[in-house]
Amino acid sequence: MIWLPNELWHKIFDEIPLKDVLRASATSKGLRSLALPIIWRKVYFSPKNDADDQHPQRLEFLCSEDIAPLVRELEVYSPSLKASGPCLLLLDNLHRFTRLRRLALQGIDPSDKICRSIASHPSIAEFSLIWMSFGALSNKSPKWQASNTNLTHICVITSSPLSAPLLQLIYAPSLERLDLIGVGARFDAWAALKSSVAGPSAYAALKTVSVFVPQHQVLAALASLGAMPNVEDFSISASDNDEDYHSFAFTCEQGYFPRLSKLECSHNLLPILVGGERLKHLEIMSCTVAELTSSAQRLGALPSTLVSIALTLNLTQVGLVAARLAMLDLWDRFPSVTELRLSSSHVLRDSRDAAVRNAYEHGQKFFDELSAHVDVLPPTLTKFEAVWSLDDITPKKADTAEQLSQPVFSTPRRFLDALLVRCPNLTSVLFNGSTTVFSWTSAAGNEELIEIRGFEEVKNYLTSIRHRP
Structure with missing residues (x-):
């Protein structure tokens, strides 16, 4: 083995593919020890990868004092509610992952217990959730608040209404970015996301919002999101971009998006969103020349700040x-x-x-x-x-x-x-x-x-x- 300073090995391991890290670390105990933080930096856990009798051993290993503190990103996937037991056991030990920065859940009910654990975790900054189940979600108001969390980014993809515990995380005053993809007619969020419902401390740091909404909810989404006081970067797309909203307006002149400087939207939303003298960057989603021409004809003068x-x-x-x-x-x-x-x-x-x-x-x-x-x-x-x-x-x-x-x-x-x-x-x-x-x-x-x-x-x-x- 070639002798190199530990700092240089760390740099090499950090830049090469994981398969090469594993191959190199197998050559000596010293390199294995140096490579452990890279090998276990990102962990994917799913019950479908193990036989039933292997779950306890794998959970014990991942939650051990030697491994859990090394994990920076944890992705947990459950193929069904019936198979979620091992995933829930892992999340019961979330506090052991003391340096975890990003947590991603798929197919797991965002229960009050899980959301409370995320809110109280000292290092989790990013949380993403994919939840497409049609099961009933908790609407009981949590007895906790995410006032001391370090969460800065939440991404949710769901076909269900946002649960009360999940909303409590979104209300966190530390949140800087929110990505929300609502799928299907059952999805609902906009009344609960209104500033008047969320409370005075909510959205204090929220500057970037990106949403995909069912077409029939576009106006409700704009009314709710436009009231957030500090949003600077806003992106919205809908399930159908053919609707004409020319009789509405959600610009800063009407009291919406008072700090908006960057906007991304479909061509048909231009006439009701473009306005004010703060907008610097405009991105228009894919459309034909004819579609953009039609929308441009209903658009007033562009802001001079662009x-x-x-x-x-x-x-x-x-x-x-x-x-x-x-x-x-x-x-x-x-x-x-x-x-x-x-x-x-x-x-x-x-x-x-x-x-x-x-x-x-x-x-x-x-x-x-x-x-x-x-x-x-x-x-x-x-x-x-x-x-x-x-x-x-x-x-x-x-x-x-x-x-x-x-x-x-x-x-x-x-x-x-x-x-x-x-x-x-x-x-x-x-x-x-x-x-x-x-x-x-x-x-x-x-x-x-x-x-x-x-x-x-x-x-x-x-x-x-x-x-x-």
């Missing part, structure tokens, strides 16, 4: 050439566009040569039109992405993947040079053609180019960058 606008335009049905004039009109309505993502997609239902060739031609046309009409892009861009996605739904995907090796664009560097002439402030460019990826970034004068070819290779690359910390 410094960046990010758009995602879907060109699948109407290509760039056909949408050219409408896009140029959009830049007049949105003069500060700094980030633009143009997308198109094709569904491959047949693996025969003619169908694959047709798919390629669709992708090639998308990129050919872009390279021939760079002048349609706004010169204010700092970030640009062109994404053509291929959805392979053929029965034999493995066989089809072998046919998908030909790139849909062949001269990305020439395209990039034309872009930089048109948009001199660009610092990031991505061309994703499903079978080819070309990435260019520039920071402090340093350029980085990445080019990946091959359908499976591109999928693996995109998966890897999505999972980067």
Whole structure:
């Protein structure tokens, strides 16, 4: 074994894949001891991974004085209520995980006991929950408050109304970020989240809120969330983006979102959310050119404080050439566009040569039109992405993947040079053609180019960058 200072081994173990840490630590007791904090930094526990008679031994090991203090992230998954017993036993010992920073639960009822344990834990800062059960939740008001908790981030994905204990965690005055995804008609939260119900100390630190709501609850959500006093960064999406809410308004002029500086929303919510003189950053979710044009026509003057606008335009049905004039009109309505993502997609239902060739031609046309009409892009861009996605739904995907090796664009560097002439402030460019990826970034004068070819290779690359910390 090569001798290195312990600090250097810690740095090496921290940066290499876990499988390599395990392989290296098996070579000596000394390295094993040094690697333990890395090996047990993140733990995933589920009863389905063990036989019934193995649960006690595994629980005893995880909750031991040697292991529990090493755990920083704990993910607990129960496949059913009947199988949740070992998970609940583990959570009964939550206090043993003295340095735990993040707790994630899936398929586990957020009971009063569990929520109280989270609220009283000295180090948990992030809590996430996925709860899709239709069982009855506790609505009995807890006898405790999360006034001394260190929770700063809560993420909840649920189809049920928020339980009283879970709401008590959300009311924590230390909470800085709330992500809430409500699924289905039974979901309900908005009356309970009102500041008047939560109490005067709730939401004192809450600055970032992101929600997904059933379409029929959008107005109730905005009325409730807009009353939170210190929200600066707000994102909302709904199950249906076709509803017209033009007769309502939830801007700071109407007393909502008084500190809002960053907004992300669908095109149809622009007319009722954009306003005030604090908004600096606006991001509009994916829509067609026609949809954004329609919403823009109902939108008043943009705030003079806006410094960046990010758009995602879907060109699948109407290509760039056909949408050219409408896009140029959009830049007049949105003069500060700094980030633009143009997308198109094709569904491959047949693996025969003619169908694959047709798919390629669709992708090639998308990129050919872009390279021939760079002048349609706004010169204010700092970030640009062109994404053509291929959805392979053929029965034999493995066989089809072998046919998908030909790139849909062949001269990305020439395209990039034309872009930089048109948009001199660009610092990031991505061309994703499903079978080819070309990435260019520039920071402090340093350029980085990445080019990946091959359908499976591109999928693996995109998966890897999505999972980067």
